[in-house]
Amino acid sequence: MLRNNSYGGSRSLFTSSVDWVMILLYVGLVLIGWMSICSASYDETAIDPYSFSHFYVKQVLWVALAFVVALVVMLLDDKYYHMLAYPAYIGGLLILIGTLLFGKEVNGAKAWIELGFFSLQPVELVKIATALAMARVMSSYSFSINRFGDLLRVATIIALPLLIIILQNDTGSGIVLCSFIFVLYREGLNKWLCIPFLMIAALFIGSFVFTPMTMLVLLILICTVSEVLMNGLWQSRLIYLATLALVSVVVYLASNYLFGWTLSAYKALLGTTALSIVGVVIYAYRAHLRNIFIVVAMFVGSMIFLPTTDYLFNSVLKEHQQNRIYSFLGIINDPKGIDFNVNQSKIAIGSGGLFGKGFLEGTQVKYNFVPENHTDFIFCTVGEEWGFVGCLVVLTMYCTLILRLMRIGERQEEPFGRIYCYCVASILLFHLMVNVGMTIGLMPVMGIPLPFMSYGGSSLLAFTLLLFIAIRFDASRRRFGVE
């Protein structure tokens, strides 16, 4: 009844059905963000503190615009988003390609479109479009996540924009899309498919830290141990490992001292293991232990993947990205160069103490010891000026926001709304994890903003849009409840 009455509908929209807690959290984060931008870009020597050239003055405009966007989203009917999902996604892809061709290069990434008075980073909008498209595909009738064809469709939806973004040389922003694994897991993706995904990530990092020899030994150990955990026959596996080691040593010594070949220990072990795999496969077939096949496949896959990571690292990632990863892994601990950002950022946050130094009193951020302190490193300002307590408040707000988004997702009748909410939650979680993580040295430095707080028009507007579409879905859910 109420549904057909537009007046009644809009009244209920702004009274009971809207999740005001979410909106309060959003407004709170935006305001804290603005205060931090003030601190970071405040210049005591400026003759004209209200001039439009200051970041904090410009940000007022963006915040105002974001509030308008939020209001518009709340006033629009939510059925449009379902309708618009695919057109928006295709439009997003086209804009990405357009940026790749005609965009402006900033910090080596060709990811910006110049729009007169401001630059737009289309990847921010593409996140929303991809989330909508994911929701649309996965909520379609007869969709089953573990069916190969359906999974391929989802993977394509994620991979297409990711590919273009990597071509734009903006890998950091692209990897955000990988966080949708979170959504896939919620929707019932087989956990055996999630684990290789995590393994690949671990291997990618591992391959930089360890020598090939260590990696090989580790892999053999991990595979054997996981097989033991599955089948429980630990004695024979121990004998297998011992034989492997003995044979490799013999092969190594024999080839070097008897035949005079120069065979490295790594190749000796690798050769022996490869031969032993034939035996292992025959054994598994005879003993009807199917899960050994999975372990062998994992091992072979990893061995093929390892050289690939080297290739990826050296030819796909640019020097500064390589350096950032190295820096994160502590391989080159060079305080002069690449570590400087993170060091300064840690100093800023670390010097905040329990209660911080107070608004506009942070010497580290104010005097620009921390680079990019109004955009990617905005969290430093919170850490230095408001201390541990301030950080705790901000993190609690983010945590509540993300958990609440998941709860909102769970209470949606339609899978479309639920999947979209999870997409938003996973994007926010990923941004929070990487952005805050990098300021305290837990993550490599990737140039992605802190949602709602970092300076920048396209980021703030995009996150506002992203979040408020979810809030809008939730608001209409209650209307069904009235019926």
Next chain:
Amino acid sequence: MRVRTLQLIVLLVVGAIVGRLFYIQLIDDRYKDMAANNALRHVVQYPPRGEVRDRNGEFIVQSREAYDLMVIAREIPKEGFDTMRMCRVLGMEKAELIKQLTRAKTRSRVPMMITNQLSKEVKLRFDECNFRGFYTVYRTIRSYPRRIGGNLMGYVGEINAEQLRKRPEYRAGDYIGISGLESAYEEVLRGKKGVKINEIDNHGVIKGSFRDGMYDSLPIPGRSLVCTIDAELQELAEELMEGKVGSVVAIEPSTGEILLMVSSPTYDPNDLVGKNLRLNYNKLLRNPQRPLYNRAVSSHYPPGSTFKLVQGLIGLQEGVLKPSYRYPCAGGYTYAAGRKMKCHPHPSPLDLRAAVANSCNAYFCYVFRDIIDNKKYENVKAGLDVWTDYVRSFGFGRTLDSDFANETRGYVPTSEFYNRVYRNSWKSQTIISLSIGQGELGCTPLQMANLAAIIANRGYYYIPHIVRSVEGVDSLEQRFYEKQYTKVDAEHFEPIVEGMWQGVNVAGTSTRAAVAGLDICGKTGTAQNPHGRDHSTFLSFAPKDDPKIAISVYVENGGFGATIALPIASLLIEKYLTDTITRPYMIDQVKQMKIHYPNAKK
């Protein structure tokens, strides 16, 4: 179950962050020490400003070492300091010091300037006293060894609030070129500031350089310029122009290089340096003869008879005049019943060469009317527009696109203008005064000197410019190397050049300018002026073949062109070409000619 797992992941991520924050903010004290060490003082390292030399390598503008005294008010010890001692060391009034300190306290964290331009000796003595919170900063200030080229070189001063808003790359307290060359070549001359980061302890005492100077940047000195001016010639010209209002501009025709540029009255550029700037600037500003105003590029003067050269050239090109044509002159030109343009006594009738040499008014009235009343044009309006186009091609009525920022256009009237003024009813007689360079015409002295260069080159010019080369740059902008052609063909210049040569070397108005062997060509001008006595002007170049110098002299209220402008030009040409003065009496004559300017004592 899966939802629980995901919630757990969220909590784990946030938990890991909180744990890490707990460690670095509350447990690990290292970062607090590092932050304290990070309490750094950024001291701006000012680059020395680029120096300027003349075409012969002599310094015109130099940079001299000086120190500014800065203070960060909140670092001054609470118990105060010995103000008397500081005043003694600095040679400063106590009241002034206290005034500056009060000002500095209004923004106590920011480095504020107490006084500037301390000499090195004072700086060293001051450093010994070790006043806490105070420090000195190296700056350079300008000095002008020859004391020439006041409004040509311009001056340097602290940037003002309005410019700061327009040019965000500057900071309060920075110096910026305010006029003349200093302003036009600001980007080249200023160099790049550096920064020295010092670590200071909580008492504001410098503990050393931050991370061994790893983040310091050295200032990049401004690049030096070689300008096209001949300093000796400029000095002589300024001397000759003393006590007179007007302008002298000389150009090397084969390059467009400006050899000298005087705008008189001028001033000693050293008067506008540092502390003197504040004292003298207002004095110069109040002077009714406006010494800060560069007449050479900004003033509009009627060109007077010198403009007859252009008239003749246009007539020849249009085919309405042949060098052999003779026109009668019975003491003037009667263009309407009872209206006569007067002329001075001279033989009549004259051909073109003689008319140029004798500056016959009537002759050029005929020429001008033939040009604009030409039957091949629909009416006099169309005719005048053709004429205007020609005049513009000589660089009049538009800026020459030189490297002066404040170059003005001058004025060349169009038919549209007269339509407005005379409500569409006018004919060639109405505007007859244009024929002798009077009426609505307005030219800058630079444009007139450029005309001399055009005639010297027989039909083209190079854009006049003041800078010959910039350190570290291979060439100037392309436009300075391109010939700018007028709409008059080279062959038509010969009779005009002949006339100018005869006027100096055979018989005519300019004979006093002749110097044996130099083949000077010249044309006098006596421009009527509604406000007082006629302006005296002289346009000249030499030698006749292969010209080396083209010059225009303009003396306000100087009377006949031959009286005062001519000797100045002649002396300067002789000086430039032979580097000697064979007629010292002429210098004395020029110097003794004092002109009474009614507005001089206001």
